[in-house]
Amino acid sequence: MALSERNAILHLLTLALLTIAVTNRALGIRIPNQISDPSREPSDQPLKIAVFALGGFWRSEAAFGCANGVVRTTVGYAGGSKSNPEYRSLGDHAESVQVEYDPGVINFRQLLEVFWSSHDSRQVFGQGPDVGNQYRSIIFTNGTEEARLAAVSKEKEQLRSRSSIVTTQIQQLVAFYPAEPEHQKFELKRRPFLLQLMGNLPEEELQRSSLAAKLNGYAADLCPPKIQNQIDAKINQIVKKGWPVLRGV
Ligand SMILES: *[C@@H]1O[C@H](CO)[C@@H](O)[C@H](O)[C@H]1NC(C)=O
Secondary structure (H helix, E strand, C coil): CCHHHHHHHHHHHHHHHHHHHHHCCCCCCCCHHHHCCCCCCCCCCCCEEEEEEECCHHHHHHHHHCCCCEEEEEEEEECCCCCCCECCECCCCEEEEEEEECCCCCCHHHHHHHHHHCCCCCCCCEECCEECHHHCEEEEECCHHHHHHHHHHHHHHHHCCCCCCCCCEEEECCCEEECCHHHCCHHHHCCHHHHHHCCCCCHHHHHHCHHHHHHHHHHCCCCCHHHHHHHHHHHHHHHHCCCHHHCCC
């Protein structure tokens, strides 16, 4: 496909998603994407980085990808001591997601809300069918302010129900090891049609793309229902317009 064509489609999709973010302001349910203010425009502040472990990292990445202000997501390994961990030998690390975010749009406290609402922090030794130490729940912090915010949010979460213990650990971030390419944007990669819609970006571009992070959340059905529906509608519209790239799909 010609580069200009691909850019046109990317542009259209980005516009569609921006429109969705802005028109969705009034929705008030407790879902990750509504935690940050969707009307906030990107700021010129330097991006910040946060790392969380909340079960299998395919789903963790998708859980954060749809939040307004999240610019980039990467899955990897953190929280252990093994150097150069790999998927089949990650040692004492936890499957984790690194979130690069615009602090002018979403802050660490709001990311913590996404964290708590996206997994069961009371489950011991895993999430759902994923059982094992690599699926433990961890908030990684960098600096005393983040450590304080993490501790406060954990106390609040514990107060929601006293009958079971919140197992989440709070650890200082030492190192984050990005996982192998095949684990990045995994949910999106299960939907070749969406990849094609984005113009089959090379792996490196896909990993850095904000739109890919958002559509990865959409592919996993982890955007708020209203946004899921709006993205569906936009994609149908694009398909109906018969973009050259979509012929023969
Ligand atoms: C912690 O934050 C500082 C300043 O924002 C940054 O330079 C440093 O790389 C961060 N440390 C880690 C382990 O990410």
